Amino acid sequence: MDSAPTVAVHVLVFPWPRQGLINPMLHLATALLDAGVHVTFLHTEHNLSRIASARAPPPRLRLLSIPDGLPDDHPRHYMELMESMCTTGSAAYRALLLSSLLPANDVPPVTCVVADGTMPFATDIAEDLGIPALAFCTFSACSSLAFMSMPKVFELGENPFPADDPVCGVSGMEGILRRRDLPRGPGLCSTEQAGGGDLMILKIGEGVAHSCKARALIINTAASMERPALAHIASRTRDVFAVGPLHASSRSAASASLWREDDGCMAWLDGHGDRCVVYVSLGSIAVISYEQLTEFLSGLAATGYAFLLVLRPGMVQTASSALLRETVAVAQAGKAKIVEWAPQLDVLRHRAVGCFLTHAGWNSTLECAVEGVPMVCWPFFLDQQTNSRLVGAVWRTGLDMKDVCDRAVVEKMVKEAMVSGQIKAAAQAMAEQLRLDIADGGSSSSELGRLVRFIRELSVKSGPEPRIT
Known part of the structure; x- marks a missing residue:
């Protein structure tokens, strides 16, 4: 034959x-x-x-x-x-x-x-x-x-x-x-x-x-x-x-990566206890106003948690670069670490990370789901709107914060995601199932x-x- x-x-x-x-x-x-x-x-x-x-x-x-x-x-x-x-x-x-x-x-x-x-x-x-x-x-x-x-x-x-x-x-x-x-x-x-x-x-x-x-x-x-x-x-x-x-x-x-990753943030995470850091990254495209940045920084600072923030070059629209530098310096003098780009998979796998404040892009959503980290979603456009709804209302592995930019809401939702046993359990259950799937x-x-x-x-x-x- x-x-x-x-x-x-x-x-x-x-x-x-x-x-x-x-x-x-x-x-x-x-x-x-x-x-x-x-x-x-x-x-x-x-x-x-x-x-x-x-x-x-x-x-x-x-x-x-x-x-x-x-x-x-x-x-x-x-x-x-x-x-x-x-x-x-x-x-x-x-x-x-x-x-x-x-x-x-x-x-x-x-x-x-x-x-x-x-x-x-x-x-x-x-x-x-x-x-x-x-x-x-x-x-x-x-x-x-x-x-x-x-x-x-x-x-x-x-x-x-x-x-x-x-x-x-x-x-x-x-x-x-x-x-x-x-x-x-x-x-x-x-x-x-x-x-x-x-x-x-x-x-x-x-x-x-x-x-x-x-x-x-x-x-x-x-x-x-x-x-x-x-x-x-x-x-x-x-x-x-x-x-x-x-x-x-x-x-x-x-x-x-189209940006150079700042591996130095991993050593910064090493200096923190388990599940006590908020990781904040809004993806590779989104642009926010200076006013939105200050609302976020104020809300994050009010939680009392340390936070790692990704702030891409050109991500914040402002007429004063000096004012932006001053705002970043003030945040870093507190409990913040700010980098231009982070090795996200390594960050999400780190024991210190307890919550991910994200734009809910599908890559970030999947990466977070695999690690069992609770999410707070602040979507901008395209599929992010739908993904954040899945996270908050279907899977219940996090909270959906779309169409709001208010320091009090940021503080409330981040605190809830960091301490909620229900959200943590749902996130861990999804991570365990995904490990079985692959x-x-x-x-x-x-x-x-x-x-x-x-x-x-x-x-x-x-x-x-x-x-x-």
Whole structure:
């Protein structure tokens, strides 16, 4: 009996070029490497030149880059970056894929693409060239459902807005979501001002809906966290793989940071007792006013707890840099440690951290959940609104502080998260379940194994000579 030809499986992983969306796909790339798959990770030239790795990348991971079409000093706001990626970026991507269809320098041809689901062109171009393409969802399953449902939400007049009106337009999440919990663009009332709906949210929603047409959809979540939402998504896709939390499942997890991490904060944490420090980080994109900063600092100081605060360069809007420096100096003279960027996984794992005040981005939410640390969520935009609702009302592993910036509320919620036995128990129970999920035989581990087999089968069917057009 003739055996099938041996095909070297080579996956090209293509993330959306933002800090928070690069890392989960890098964790997937690492997991594929662990499974013996060849992997190329595709950055933009702008990001590749900036990356300062917290750990050395896996030696077998091949890094390539394409231009995003914007000048180096461009702020790269979402809509402008998407437009440029869909033109300059997509042309460069097609050319790179064409050159990757044949072996070169001991590198086998690309046999499969995994691309961020918000970039429809990435899967479409791959399939057009005869390369099977899978979509990767960097949002939670619940947030993905919300994004997919935004056209219906706007049609029903349930536009995202800071109000407690219940939402009926997201199937499977009736009775959970309020208007304030829906994905929204930057600016509190932007969805009310945009007429037919927030263009950024609708654009992302189009991408998420399109990703359901890919060979399969990969979601960085666990079935134990979002089983009902995953069932709804499965009914809309050809196949879905819930493989998260990926950062905790790989034996050699890599990470990439566009900012240099301040490891000195770990020694500062070492000097504190167990569960007595509040860790504060609002992610890689959010910008706050000077007034919001002072409210936060005042509320945190009033708790009496020491706190570690991440304050990125340019994160605070103020006309006086001297005033900002003075405010930071006063805080650090008390019980605060302020850094520009922190090694977040190490911080959350530290015995001294008792609470995480966070923007509730999905990466931060997962990282915190795995460590069993209670959360206080202060979301800004996009999926953060939905994630914070899950934390506060569904999982009850923390508190939802959205649409409020008041020192008294900050003090009250941080104190409650630090001392509540109920929240701590829920957070620990979720952490224990997630450890079971990623262990051998667990749901996420099994799904990851099924995904690797699925990719191998696709590669055999499409190889050994992909179609060149």
